[in-house]
Amino acid sequence: MSVPRAAVPAEPRSVPPATTAIDTASLKPLLEPRSVAIVGASTVPGKIGAIPVAMLREYAFPGEVFPVNPKADEVFGYRAVPDIASIPSAIDLAVIAIPAPGVMAALESCADKGAKAAVVFSSGFAEVSEEGRAAQQKLAEFARARGLRIIGPNALGVANIDAGLVASFCPFFKPRFAPGGAVGLVSQSGAFGGYVANLAQDRGLSFTKWITTGNEADVEVADGIAYLAQDPATRVILVYMEGARNGARLVQALEMARAAGKPVVVLKVGRTAVGAEAAASHTASLAGADAVYEAVIAQCGAYRASSIAEWFDLGYAFAFGKAPKNNAIALVTVSGGVGVMMADEAETGGLDTVPLSAAAQDRIREIVPFAGARNPVDVTGQMLGDLAGFEQMVEVVLAEHPFGSIVGFNAGAGHKEENGFRIQKVWETVRARHPDAYIAISGATPPAVQRAYEAAGCLVFTAPDTAVATAARMARLAARLAEAPSPIAAPGAPADIPAHALNEHEALELLKSAGLPAPDVRVAATPEAAARAAEEIGFPVVVKILSPDILHKSDIGGVALNLATAQAVREAAATVLERARAAAPDARLDGVLVAPMMPKGGVETILGVTVDPVFGPMVMFGLGGVLVEVMGDVALRRAPFGLKEARAMIGEIRGAKVLEGVRGTPPADTEALAAALVALSRFAAANADRIESIDVNPFLVFPKGRGAVALDAVIVPAAGRAAS
Template identity: 50%
Template sequence: MSDKPQNDTGQRLQTLSAIFAPRSVAVVGASDTVSKIGGIPVDFMKRFGYAGRVLPVNPKQTTVQGLPAFPSLQAIGEPVDLAIFAIPASLSRAALEDAVAAGVKGVVMFTSGFAETGDDGAGQQAELTAIARRGGVRLLGPNCLGFMNVGEQLYATFSPAPASGQVRHGPIGLVSQSGAFGAYAYALARERGIGLSHWITTGNEADIDFADCVEWLAHDPQTRVIMGYMEGCRNGPRLRQALAAAQAARKPVVIVKVGRTEAGAKAAASHTAALAGNDAVYDAVFREYGVHRAKDITEFFGVAAAAAIGGLPRDASLGLFTVSGGVGVLMADEASQAGLDLRPMPDTAQATIREWVPFAAPTNPVDITGQVTNDATLIERTARLMLDQGGYASWIGFLAAAGTAERFWPVLESLVTNLRRDYPDKLLALSTLLTPARRQALEALGCMVFSEPTEAVRTVSALARLAQRLDAPVVPADEPAPPLSLPARVLNEPESLAALAQAGLRVVPHALVHSADEAVAAAGHLGSAVVLKIVSADILHKSDAGGVVLNLQGAEAVRDGYARLMAAVHQNVPQARLDGVLVAPMVDRHGTECLLGVQRDPVFGPMVMFGLGGVFVETLHDVVLRPAPVGLDQAHEMIRATKAHALLAGARGREPADLDLLAQQIVALSRFAVACGDTLESVDINPFMALPASRGGGCAVDAVVIGRAPDEQEPA
């Protein structure tokens, strides 16, 4: 079991609030030198006006930067919410014991030299963590850059970034596992004019981790959007819980998760000692909770800032306004590729636009042409017509370089002011060239501004997807299946099929035999052409070993097939242990071969897989992952997300497969995975033959279940 405190959510959040919004802050190792690590936080809090008490701790001084200093935390003689450790690693243990004795609620440990340095450092870090947990002290770090509460002017950090200029207070909370990236992100937010509520770096995550911070921000009233920089995760269930909290609070989460490639994952692990995990699994988890995963820093800030500025659209409908037909086509192509709804303007609205400008293109995009130079009122009149009669949830206006003209500024300012006042539920964006100050002025009015029009379209698409996921109803989890325990070995095919059948999956009828005579008798009972398959935990790829004989009809054919199969297996894999031969009817090959599976991820637990099966698995990689448990709606979504869906739905006149049954099978497999818990390594059902309802709906034709020995401890 984890040795984290088993507090409920309310207690955990209350404890974190004492750290991230403290009434008093002690700085252990405080310095008069404002450029030193122990001097920077004291200087910032004095300079920028932190309203709480700042209490320097330095046994060698009676004052620090004009404030009374104390020899220890206990010597302060009053409760302290937060202590900042700006001291060498060698002094950390004694300082932490002092904090426990003084009743300090939380510690931010700048100090490096712990788990990031190797096994010895990891051992010292574990000792500190144990002291903190026994004493009821929450610990941020070590090896972290600290945090800032921008609204309260609290700077529990030694980052020099605020000295070059403060970020403005705003609705975005930012969490970073990397201090260096966090400092860079702070500077970018400041230069871009993006307002932050909180800025938090987590370092080695000995106690407080990325998930803790996300969950706290999900409940923080100052925060409407959460940005996160991730290198890895050690506790998948906690991260899922945090993302679920943000989803329930309808707060968009935008994450940059590094480690997409094997080389990147190794680099991330060496940097923070975090387990990077399988990147496709992170994609699946993020999708499950509506997280937008940004592929680069520009997208990271662009989507988060846009969500904070304009909010989220009610749906994917988009109206495009342009003064350039060519750019209108460019934006329309991008919108179509991004899955946005470019429904045309109603006929009556198109007729109105033609009355105003006979040579306009009034469909969608609406190209009003350069006529706006003669009549600037056309912009607002057309925008209102599009929002009223077109009913678009989002509107983008491309105005070329008009924003650089001094005389045009009042037109833009009036346009945005009026549209935001009269259409508060619409997402508004402009693409034009503006000075940074004027761009920020329009953004403050609630309109996104882009210099590049296709970036505007991509951002609207990202916000529409975020809205769709956050608006999706939270479906209560099914009652869990009774716990199951699998043996720690590869189950042979009959054992695997039996386990899955007991869990509610449809499996092919079959019999396990040990002689040619038994095979003939079993084939007679099955009453159709049969397949013979070798049964051996040592042979996973039966065809490669000659261990499959197909389409046998009649006693002599079955007897001959049995002899050929055994001869091939003895020749090709003479050392394999044989458990017998499985006899099963030939399944209707006019169905679609699908893959249903489970893979246990070391961070997130069982991940359910669905995709195109048979020989196409390794060539097309048409597989969708979702964390277990999976509900029925999610199962249907998984099916729709694959290229196989076109075949299953009845492409080229085929009778469609029974998709309801197929989704039910995915759900049953998910329940099986959860019930088996830590004793399941993987399930591979390939193929599951999906058939029309008129032909039975389908069944699992081949399956391998692999059990494992449970972990002695859960992830910390």
């Protein structure tokens, strides 16, 4: 009896990520307008209609500004016009700061004046009622019809710091953000966007563009990401999101950022929310919607942060510092114990605290005899007394190995400005000689000293463990960006999937035709036919009841294993048919399935597909048994994908070691498994609208070189189809 081999497809041809890129040019009038009208401009400081006018003045916006206010001649030094029709020239951007009922008419008038973009502050739309939702829908239709891009409604607006544009009533644009920032922000929530502006003020961080999208009648988070991806000033993109309606657009935007080599750091809420609909299949219950976001964000080369602090620290680090070029980290500390803590954090984050050579250790001990010299390097409290020696020690470290990052802990040594600047000068010199390394220091640092560090490209953190953890996260993200995107597999050919519930044989045959390895099985209507089938296949065989209505065959005694003779098959087939009739009198019985008995050994895995309402078909992989059932240890990818992603899925589950072989079992044929995942992803992509879910369980993976095989499968057709 031969084990079926996985039909390993050649790496499927790459297809371009998308043929129609998101139209970022249409966002230029929004973020780079030559002229701005503020409808509902107010002369009263602090009012929603006043803040953007005041801010345009504050930031010395170089274009034309037209406050629309029937009662004032002037608003914050700009000549007011009584109505939109009176604006003397064409406008690019309209800022709408009037109550909801007047918004549509105002937009029409602005469009007539040539406006190509609008920011709608007004609330009272989809966030309050069904009527509001309808009114918002009209705004969306108007935007599409007139080619006008709309931010909002119910949005806090946008800003382009370098261009002097603040089209927002957020109070945190004063004091003025400095030009020359590196961080682009896209926030779905205005309140959160304002909060982040405040965080940035406190941290001395400036934005390139600051975009809040509000109710997203038109412009959504994906548009903002795509715009920032092509914005030369933006070096890192921070995204806050609650959810996306169009997964494909989000994927496209993230891929644009990856293609531009720009890190995207996403804060997505709803980490623990479980999708409301109870999912029919096993796979669906394992792949909650949030897990889908998590998978898609990583698959597109972006990074999902697990806390606000982590998210913002990454923005800070990419703005002022350099991402580590490799995983080797050097740790320089005035406290041995804190060195251990930093090494803990490095190991947790996947960085390697490479020990120094004996020669380098000797050189360090020549400078300070009781220094810890291995890495972490404990320069001891003597450091402050001999900064030249300290500089020499750091140079010994960096000359020893091309460390991608170096993190220092000064404890309190630099807490006074005088000492702080003396230490800072040492690091500035080091930075000049090592322009590509991630350099961060931690400990007590006065604000002025901190600014000097940052100006020199050295990061400053209060806590040493955070400094190391941030290096690890940057390294991970930078590595994803440096890799070419995974070649995307072409979807397979659409299959002829019946609308009715599929039995095991139908499901396996479909998957087999899609390239998944499955055994040579026969359907037999009678015990006699079963015996003939067994003779064709070769003994020993398995006989199983065949019915789309009986999911747990073993439970009703519907499976007979290891049958060695035609007579045994005949008897077994009769028995299982009888038991099925007794146990499930209403079930549709399609006869019995005769399959070759699989050899012992092999690792049981589970492959699955669910169709996510936002991102489409998602492929799931996990190990059979407790790891999936109890620990929920699964990997997910958006379909279709290539072998590289499939290999990554296999490697990223927590139980991956099982496939490498534990306690003397041989390593499993992970290449056959990867090929099957690719084939399943292509099948799922080609049939996204025909299926609801697929479960291949178990998918048995034999030792390396011996292939793999799907032993059972359930395909649930899309709901609309099954009902037909």
